[in-house]
Amino acid sequence: MFTGIVKGLGEIVEQQSAGGDTRLTIDIGDTDLGPIAIGDSIAVSGVCLTATEIEGRRFAADVSKETLALTTLGDQKIGSKINLEAPLRAGEPLGGHMVAGHVDGLGVLEEMVADARSWRLVFSVPKKLAHYVAPKGSVAVDGISLTVNEVSGRRFGVNIIPHTMSHTTLGARRIGDRVNIEIDVIARYLARISGHE
Missing domain, CATH: 2.40.30.20 (Elongation Factor Tu (Ef-tu); domain 3)
Structure with missing residues (x-):
């Protein structure tokens, strides 16, 4: 669950095709997402993605063919800026509203x-x-x-x-x-x- 309060901008630095899906590598720059672990959810321009690899200030996430077709992630290129938000953690204030990261x-x-x-x-x-x-x-x-x-x-x-x-x-x-x-x-x-x- 997210709140829709964007923590900062990231940048797509790599796109790899993987059997019809795409693996995106995103550089979070100086955005503070708190501690990120493999398997964590991260909202990427409103799309809930799972971090599958982490290296320094970058994380990778697999994006399905359906998600690419139904969201703007399919339009993005290397160098595209994207909004980033880490999931709401217990005890944190709900600054925006309840956002699932499931684009309608x-x-x-x-x-x-x-x-x-x-x-x-x-x-x-x-x-x-x-x-x-x-x-x-x-x-x-x-x-x-x-x-x-x-x-x-x-x-x-x-x-x-x-x-x-x-x-x-x-x-x-x-x-x-x-x-x-x-x-x-x-x-x-x-x-x-x-x-x-």
Whole structure:
């Protein structure tokens, strides 16, 4: 379980094909993820991956063909920057919202407008996800916990403060870019219970 509070940026430094899957090697740079052990989960731009090798400030993770097809990890190249978060540990504060690292679908950045010192971003999501997104609810975009400002059909808007723009991949996003979307787990279960899936 994660919180959507990105700890820093990493960089993909190696990609190896392995029987249709891919092994990514990620350099975490100066990001503080705490102690990492083989078998630990790490959120990589919102995708929960398992560390299979660790060497210094780098870790490797195997990414399945399905994950490559259904997330933006399939778009990444050597040199791509990615958001990093270690899993929530017992006793740590829940700073964002409950994030599983299980991407529900891909969204698209539709608008990006300066709003005082912040930025107002508008994303579109697939129709099957739209009814899970609610004003003042939570959504994870590339693993970043965000509060939804407004919703209109398949589009929702958020405000991004300067710190988030400079410390996550959102600062490098452009109109038309695809992003990983994870809907709020509580919204998912409420929809299931109420029969509105």
